[in-house]
Amino acid sequence: MRFNKLTVEAIEHFKRIVKPENVLTDEETLKRYSHDETEDLSYLPDVVIKPENTAEVSAVLKFCNDNSIAITPRGAGTGLSGGALPVFGGVSLSMEKMNKIIKIDERNLQAHVEAGVITEALIEEAAKLNLLYPVDPSSKGSCFIGGNVAHGSGGPRVVKYGTLRDYILNLEVVLPNGEVIWTGANTLKYASGYNLTQLMIGSEGTLGVITKVVVKLVPKPQFNLVMLASFPSAENACEAVAAIFRAGIMPSALEFMERTGMEWVIKYDDIKFDVKDHINAYLLVEVDGNNLDLLRTDCEQIGEVLYCFGCEDILLGESAAEKDELWKIRRKMPLSVKANSVYKEEDTVVPRAELPKLLKGIKDIGNKYGFKSVCYGHAGDGNLHVNIIKDSMSEADWESKLPLGIKEIMELTVSLGGTLSGEHGIGLIQQPYMSIKFSDFHLQLMRNIKLVFDPKGILNPGKIFN
Numbered sequence: 001m002r003f004n005k006l007t008v009e010a011i012e013h014f015k016r017i018v019k020p021e022n023v024l025t026d027e028e029t030l031k032r033y034s035h036d037e038t039e040d041l042s043y044l045p046d047v048v049i050k051p052e053n054t055a056e057v058s059a060v061l062k063f064c065n066d067n068s069i070a071i072t073p074r075g076a077g078t079g080l081s082g083g084a085l086p087v088f089g090g091v092s093l094s095m096e097k098m099n100k101i102i103k104i105d106e107r108n109l110q111a112h113v114e115a116g117v118i119t120e121a122l123i124e125e126a127a128k129l130n131l132l133y134p135v136d137p138s139s140k141g142s143c144f145i146g147g148n149v150a151h152g153s154g155g156p157r158v159v160k161y162g163t164l165r166d167y168i169l170n171l172e173v174v175l176p177n178g179e180v181i182w183t184g185a186n187t188l189k190y191a192s193g194y195n196l197t198q199l200m201i202g203s204e205g206t207l208g209v210i211t212k213v214v215v216k217l218v219p220k221p222q223f224n225l226v227m228l229a230s231f232p233s234a235e236n237a238c239e240a241v242a243a244i245f246r247a248g249i250m251p252s253a254l255e256f257m258e259r260t261g262m263e264w265v266i267k268y269d270d271i272k273f274d275v276k277d278h279i280n281a282y283l284l285v286e287v288d289g290n291n292l293d294l295l296r297t298d299c300e301q302i303g304e305v306l307y308c309f310g311c312e313d314i315l316l317g318e319s320a321a322e323k324d325e326l327w328k329i330r331r332k333m334p335l336s337v338k339a340n341s342v343y344k345e346e347d348t349v350v351p352r353a354e355l356p357k358l359l360k361g362i363k364d365i366g367n368k369y370g371f372k373s374v375c376y377g378h379a380g381d382g383n384l385h386v387n388i389i390k391d392s393m394s395e396a397d398w399e400s401k402l403p404l405g406i407k408e409i410m411e412l413t414v415s416l417g418g419t420l421s422g423e424h425g426i427g428l429i430q431q432p433y434m435s436i437k438f439s440d441f442h443l444q445l446m447r448n449i450k451l452v453f454d455p456k457g458i459l460n461p462g463k464i465f466n
Contacts, residue, residue, distance in 0.1 A: 001461050003070040003088055006046040010067065014049055014091075017059040022050040022097070033074065033092045037139075038082040038429060039344060045072065045092035052097045054172060054180060054211045061209065062178030064091060064458050072460050073205035075147025076118070078139040080345055081427030083151060083204045087462040095146050098211060101125055109217045110169065110186060115146025115210045122215070132220040134161035137423070138331050146210045152202035154423035156253035156286075156330070159380030161218070165201050172212035173200055176454040186214050199449075204425050205460040207453040224252065224288035225295050226317035226326050229306045234258060234281035234375075238355040240309035241283070241379045245352070247305050249298055253286040254380030256355075261333050261374045261387075268336035271329060279312065283379065284330050333376050334385075342390035342398075343374075344429075346406060348413045349422030352382035361412040362386055369405035370397055383422035403432070410436045426464045434465070 014023045024030075025047050035042040051057045064071045070090030077084055086092050099116035106129055113122055119133075119140040126133045136155040137143055143153070149171065153164055171183045173196075183196040190197070200207060231237040241254060259280045266273050283306070287298045303314055317323040337343060350358050359375060362384075366373050371393055377385040386409065390398055410420055410433040420430055420437050434443060447465055450457075 001070075001088060001457055002068075003090060003458070003461070004068045006069060006090065010063070010069065011047060013063060014047065014060065017063070018049060018051050018056045022052070024048040024050075033077070033094065034086070036077040036079045036082065036084040037338075038080055038085065038427070040342075041082055041085055041428070043085045043087045044089065045086040046089045048092045048094055050094045050097045054174060057093070057098075057174045057209055057211055058178045058180055060091065060093065061174055061176055061459075065176050065178065065456055068456055069458060070461050071458055073150070073209045075116070075144035075150070076139070076142050078143040079147065079151060079425070079427065080347070081151070081421065081425040082429050083425055083427035083460070083463060084147075085428055087428060090458075093209065095144060095209075095211075099144075102212070104129060104131070104217070106131070108186070109219075111215050111217055113145055113213050113215065115144060115149075115213060117145045119143050119145055119148060126217050127220060130220045131217040133167070133215060133217055135164045135167055138334055145213050145215070149201055149210055149213060150203065150205050151425040152423060154378065154381070154383065156255055156378055156380075158378060158383075159254055160250055160252040160288075165198060167216045168197060168201055168213060169216055170214040171197055171200055171210055173208035173210055175208045176456065176459045180211075181208075188216070202425065204427060204463050206450055206463055207459070209459075221252075221288040222290045223292045223295055224286055224323065225299055226323045227283075227285040227299055227302065228315040228317070228326050228329075229283045229285065229303075229311045230276070230279045230313045231281045231283070231309070231311055232278050233310055235356045235360055236310045237281040237283050238359050238379065240306050240311065241355055242353040243305050243309065244285075244302055245380075247301060249287075249301055249305075251285050251298075251302070251380060252288040253284070253378075255284040255330050255377070256379035256384065257282045257284065257330060257333065257376045258374055261337065261376045262329065264340050264374070265329055265333045265336040268339055269328065269332050271325070273329070276312075283311075284326060330376070337374055337387045337389075340389075344388045344402065344406070345424075346386040346388070346409055347383070347421045347424035348386055348409065348418060349381070349383040350413055350416040350418030352380065354416040354418070355379060355382060355384065358384060358413065358416055358418070362409055365405050365408045365412070368408075369401045371402060371405060378422070381422070382418065407433065407436070428463060431464065431466055
């Protein structure tokens with residue numbers, strides 16, 4: 001790809017589109033916006049622009065399109081696939097100033113928000129009205145709604161409430177040429193031509209810049225209970241996951257954690273918890289609803305299933321403090337892994353009954369290539385985060401053997417009926433594996449869609465496709 005370099009005249013033009021203080025070229029700012037949470041990758045943009053409204057986004061995109069300047073949309077920078085990395089320099093377009101909750105429509109159970117709204121802020125505002133926005137990624141305290149939509153983000157409550165795709169009703173999107181469209185309608189049904197709303201979800205900022213989002217809300221359950229179950233066998237813990245659903249029980253969350261992950265997070269956050277010597281895995285199970293007695297019955301039934309698969313002990317969190325402490329273990333796990341070692345994270349997802357085969361296969365592949373892994377994730381929907389740890393692996397083996405191992409993990413995942421990413425997206429780092437899942441014809445269809453929206457290729461170049 002060839003893009004024009006930014007000139008002094010271009011920078012001055014941007015300062016006429018947005019407030020001058022929202023056009024930044026100082027070294028410290030450029031460095032801060034050169035990376036997200038993807039490993040240690042860094043690519044410097046030439047300028048960071050922070051628009052405050054849709055009209056400004058439109059004018060910036062139109063200028064970049066007219067002048068063949070690369071532009072990379074950016075949310076909160078919490079991504080794990082390199083989606084916000086400006087690999088060709090140019091403009092880093094930060095949505096952080098478009099952060100208003102426009103309204104919460106209680107009559108229609110909807111919220112209208114700008115793309116830069118922090119996910120937890122929407123969850124909390126909805127909760128004040130006894131409503132629930134159930135999409136809550138681990139980074140919910142910092143990630144943006146727009147970034148969630150662009151990456152198809154998930155979280156633990158997908159298992160009961162569905163994915164983010166089930167909650168996005170309509171999007172305001174600025175196309176690369178500056179045109180502004182609403183992709184659908186604020187309705188629960190949509191059968192009016194191609195569904196551009198669903199196309200934009202997970203498109204990773206390659207087709208348009210999301211500026212406003214209309215989301216569906218649901219009534220907030222009155223009660224929830226949380227269980228932490230310990231297992232000597234990690235594979236047995238994975239076997240138990242599908243069995244819970246076969247027993248007719250629908251948890252609101254069901255998370256898997258390996259022993260090493262538990263040890264690291266306890267050390268990282270000074271959590272008081274005893275990991276017994278022979279325990280190798282844990283399941284964190286949450287149930288919610290409006291009848292506390294029924295929830296306790298659900299917990300009893302879940303417990304019966306878990307004990308059938310070798311569960312040794314179950315802790316029940318009933319008070320808010322107890323539940324928060326148990327959830328803190330799971331939510332802090334990604335940070336503890338990052339703090340402990342150089343690592344690479346793969347976001348695998350398979351039909352949940354295939355989790356035992358996936359976990360065993362990952363360990364076998366690690367033994368073959370000489371790397372260790374720490375696994376945790378949203379077991380209830382088959383989404384396993386595989387953190388490959390450098391540990392004592394030599395630099396040469398890390399560079400040469402690791403890509404072969406990751407390729408085999410992806411091949412295993414696809415062979416089990418899964419796909420390359422459940423919620424982190426393809427971005428920059430998963431590109432090499434796209435052909436494992438998709439045929440040349442399938443990939444060309446996707447490229448053709450990109451060309452229709454962005455014929456000059458200015459928008460988030462270098463992502464999803466080579």
